[in-house]
Amino acid sequence: MPAPPLIGYTHVGKTFDGGRDAARVVAVDDVSLDVAEGEFLAIVGGSGSGKTTLLRLANRLIEADGGSITVEGEDVRNVDPILLRRRIGYVFQSGGLFPHISVAGNIGVTPKLLGWPAAEVATRVDELLDLVRLDGAQYRDRLPHELSGGQRQRVGVARALAAKPRIVLMDEPFGALDPLTRDALGDDFRDLHRKLGLTTVMITHDMTEAILLADRVAVMRGGKLLAQGTPAELTGSSDAYVGELLRTPRRQAERLGALLPRDGAA
Amino acid sequence: MNLFSDPRWSEAVAHLPDYLGNHVRVSVTALALGLAVSLPLAIIARNRAVLRGALLGLASIVQTVPGLALLALFYPLLLALAALSLSWFGFGFSAFGFLPAVLALALYSMLPVLRNTITGLQGVDAAILEAAQGVGMTPQQSLFTVELPLALPVMMAGIRTAAVWVIGTATLSTPIGQTSLGNYIFAGLQTQNWVFVLFGCLAAAVLALAVDQLLALIENGLRNRSRIRAAIGGVGIAALVAATLVPTMSRSASSYIVGAKTFTEQYVLSALIAQRLQAAGLSASSREGLGSNVIFDALVSGDIDVYVDYSGTLWANQFHHSDIKPREVLLAELKATLARQNITLLGELGFENAYALVMPRRRAEQLGIRSIADLASRAPSMSIAADYEFFSRPEWAGIKQAYGLPFRTQRQMQPDFMYAAVASGEVDVIAGYTSDGLIAKYDLVVLEDPRHAIPPYDAIMLIAPKRASDSVLREALQPLLGRINIAAMREANLRAAGGDGASSPDAVARWLWDKIGKR
Ligand SMILES: Nc1ncnc2c1ncn2[C@@H]1O[C@H](COP(=O)(O)OP(=O)(O)OP(=O)(O)O)[C@@H](O)[C@H]1O
Numbered sequence: 001m002p003a004p005p006l007i008g009y010t011h012v013g014k015t016f017d018g019g020r021d022a023a024r025v026v027a028v029d030d031v032s033l034d035v036a037e038g039e040f041l042a043i044v045g046g047s048g049s050g051k052t053t054l055l056r057l058a059n060r061l062i063e064a065d066g067g068s069i070t071v072e073g074e075d076v077r078n079v080d081p082i083l084l085r086r087r088i089g090y091v092f093q094s095g096g097l098f099p100h101i102s103v104a105g106n107i108g109v110t111p112k113l114l115g116w117p118a119a120e121v122a123t124r125v126d127e128l129l130d131l132v133r134l135d136g137a138q139y140r141d142r143l144p145h146e147l148s149g150g151q152r153q154r155v156g157v158a159r160a161l162a163a164k165p166r167i168v169l170m171d172e173p174f175g176a177l178d179p180l181t182r183d184a185l186g187d188d189f190r191d192l193h194r195k196l197g198l199t200t201v202m203i204t205h206d207m208t209e210a211i212l213l214a215d216r217v218a219v220m221r222g223g224k225l226l227a228q229g230t231p232a233e234l235t236g237s238s239d240a241y242v243g244e245l246l247r248t249p250r251r252q253a254e255r256l257g258a259l260l261p262r263d264g265a266a
Numbered sequence: 267m268n269l270f271s272d273p274r275w276s277e278a279v280a281h282l283p284d285y286l287g288n289h290v291r292v293s294v295t296a297l298a299l300g301l302a303v304s305l306p307l308a309i310i311a312r313n314r315a316v317l318r319g320a321l322l323g324l325a326s327i328v329q330t331v332p333g334l335a336l337l338a339l340f341y342p343l344l345l346a347l348a349a350l351s352l353s354w355f356g357f358g359f360s361a362f363g364f365l366p367a368v369l370a371l372a373l374y375s376m377l378p379v380l381r382n383t384i385t386g387l388q389g390v391d392a393a394i395l396e397a398a399q400g401v402g403m404t405p406q407q408s409l410f411t412v413e414l415p416l417a418l419p420v421m422m423a424g425i426r427t428a429a430v431w432v433i434g435t436a437t438l439s440t441p442i443g444q445t446s447l448g449n450y451i452f453a454g455l456q457t458q459n460w461v462f463v464l465f466g467c468l469a470a471a472v473l474a475l476a477v478d479q480l481l482a483l484i485e486n487g488l489r490n491r492s493r494i495r496a497a498i499g500g501v502g503i504a505a506l507v508a509a510t511l512v513p514t515m516s517r518s519a520s521s522y523i524v525g526a527k528t529f530t531e532q533y534v535l536s537a538l539i540a541q542r543l544q545a546a547g548l549s550a551s552s553r554e555g556l557g558s559n560v561i562f563d564a565l566v567s568g569d570i571d572v573y574v575d576y577s578g579t580l581w582a583n584q585f586h587h588s589d590i591k592p593r594e595v596l597l598a599e600l601k602a603t604l605a606r607q608n609i610t611l612l613g614e615l616g617f618e619n620a621y622a623l624v625m626p627r628r629r630a631e632q633l634g635i636r637s638i639a640d641l642a643s644r645a646p647s648m649s650i651a652a653d654y655e656f657f658s659r660p661e662w663a664g665i666k667q668a669y670g671l672p673f674r675t676q677r678q679m680q681p682d683f684m685y686a687a688v689a690s691g692e693v694d695v696i697a698g699y700t701s702d703g704l705i706a707k708y709d710l711v712v713l714e715d716p717r718h719a720i721p722p723y724d725a726i727m728l729i730a731p732k733r734a735s736d737s738v739l740r741e742a743l744q745p746l747l748g749r750i751n752i753a754a755m756r757e758a759n760l761r762a763a764g765g766d767g768a769s770s771p772d773a774v775a776r777w778l779w780d781k782i783g784k785r
Pocket residue numbers: 016017018025026027045046047048049050051052053054
């Protein structure tokens with residue numbers, strides 16, 4: 001018998017009030033999806049396809065209005081949402097660092113909420129700064145606006161990992177970065193994921209990134225889960241949209257191959 | 267002459283510890299109360315649209331009420347409350363001075379604090395709020411560690427605005443009996459002591475600036491996580507409060523308080539009474555610039571111990587009689603009425619401050635006019651001027667009924683200008699005040715009132731119920747009774763309206779005592 005999923009969505013739905021006179025928006029439509037322990041799952045899909053909503057349902061930043069969600073075997077409705085959030089790391093789409101709190105304070109916020117002794121929090125902060133390759137002496141006391149965009153996103157990742165969660169949810173953590181940094185940060189995180197034995201769900205727009213980093217990829221469109229599986233499994237999908245999504249990286253790679261001389265030599 | 271060698275500057279400085287101390291205490295208390303109410307209200311209301319609208323609307327309405335009116339409104343309100351509390355719970359409280367001033371000013375401070383706190387909290391980025399939730403904060407933790415710190419600059423701007431408003435408006439609390447820097451301004455305006463007016467305005471402005479800067483320092487310290495700056499600001503405010511508490515705390519609490527209304531004669535008389543009490547070894551201070559509706563109630567409740575009022579004023583305004591009685595009868599009835607409230611009518615000072623028809627002496631002699639009755643046949647070719655309320659007062663109706671007097675024209679004028687106007691012949695007759703010093707200055711004559719159409723306005727000394735059996739007080743005041751004749755009072759008033767160092771109420775009161783004490 002396979003191990004129970006660490007995160008399990010069963011026929012989950014979420015509808016938003018569209019505002020004053022707009023129609024109601026079905027953001028997540030009857031989604032069933034399991035994430036196994038130790039797995040790295042990427043969610044891809046167009047803008048507005050319901051990726052962020054799906055992720056937030058897991059730590060109850062948004063409450064589902066249909067179906068059920070389990071985290072570590074427990075139905076999230078039976079768990080205190082505050083405690084649930086403290087044991088799930090979350091990286092926000094826009095960074096979400098507290099602008100008035102230092103880098104160290106931002107990273108240490110959840111451990112502090114959990115009541116760790118101050119000395120332990122400080123040690124942990126330094127560990128994490130190391131982990132995301134930021135020089136502690138230099139950055140610990142800076143405010144977020146004194147960092148570059150990439151450094152901010154590293155701090156966002158460090159904050160998500162601070163309280164030693166088993167689960168990390170990441171909403172476009174490497175967006176708005178130059179390709180080199182993005183690549184490096186992605187690889188770094190992939191290593192962390194393996195080293196720390198995390199279970200990671202990462203949202204991305206970028207199919208290439210999803211294929212390179214994730215064990216499995218889930219494709220969302222219009223609130224529905226179109227397909228899920230390893231990149232190899234997905235190539236066999238009969239869905240036209242999924243096929244198009246998967247062909248894009250290869251087509252790009254081929255065009256690049258044709259345009260750029262081999263080995264970078266002139 | 268050097269502007270600052272004027273002795274009134276040093277007199278103003280001598281009052282500073284008392285006025286400034288009271289001013290700071292009332293402002294700081296009002297601001298603290300205002301913050302204690304507004305901040306929680308703003309936090310509760312920030313996510314409730316209906317409550318938010320109602321609160322901001324109410325606070326805006328309060329803000330449109332002129333400061334002077336708001337302060338004045340709190341006085342009768344508290345008076346009624348005090349009476350209720352006395353009959354229901356068996357204890358009353360003073361509706362005079364500190365309490366109404368603090369309440370009105372606190373109300374006044376609410377709008378900027380409410381508005382800026384709500385705006386500041388609503389201005390916090392939704393993504394940041396979500397992050398606070400996402401890292402596992404409770405709503406309270408989010409409020410105190412994220413929302414309030416981020417809203418702080420906007421909130422502090424509101425608090426600073428409120429502080430400056432409160433300190434400025436506190437100058438208007440003088441007429442309801444709260445000593446403040448406004449005492450300089452009210453007294454100065456009445457006695458044409460521009461040094462006092464200027465000094466009061468400067469002191470209030472400097473105080474407002476200082477508090478604003480200290481608050482800015484605290485804000486800056488909090489924002490930049492500089493404990494030192496925040497501490498300096500906090501210590502500065504604390505020091506300011508402490509410094510103003512010390513001199514007033516050390517003053518003896520058992521001192522007698524002499525009340526004065528808002529015109530020159532009252533400032534002189536209260537200074538005179540205070541000087542007599544001090545000469546008798548009692549400690550005494552003046553509470554000046556009290557509104558004429560406030561001062562009687564202040565005496566009843568014992569907030570002031572003694573003051574001078576006028577028989578006709580009490581008769582008509584306080585006890586609402588519309589008939590006019592001969593002076594002795596009126597005084598006797600007044601004395602009996604007052605005694606029922608346990609107020610002592612100690613006696614008359616010896617002069618009246620009544621309305622009177624006044625014209626230049628030479629002209630009156632030429633025309634053979636000595637009384638209002640003589641005026642009747644000349645009136646159709648003459649003009650009369652009076653202050654803004656005279657022609658609608660019962661005195662005027664009474665005069666017309668008794669003497670006719672079909673004047674060719676009636677004009678209304680600023681009282682200060684009337685005397686010059688009649689002296690220069692611009693108008694023929696004015697309705698002046700019998701004790702006004704300008705009557706002597708312009709050589710005017712007060713026409714007799716043989717038919718007693720104008721009620722008597724004898725200056726009378728009143729003593730508070732709680733001092734009813736205070737024989738030391740009575741003895742100290744006895745020498746003033748019946749001693750101040752109209753000529754002496756007029757000259758004193760004229761001196762007090764002068765623009766120099768010898769014209770302060772204290773100096774004039776000493777002059778007056780020299781003059782009457784010798785007889
Ligand atoms: N709080 C909300 N109220 C109303 N509608 C919402 C709310 N949150 C999301 N939606 C709507 O739900 C749909 C899904 O939104 P969601 O944020 O999950 O998309 P997404 O896939 O994360 O998009 P993106 O890639 O642009 O971040 C969208 O149409 C969005 O407008």
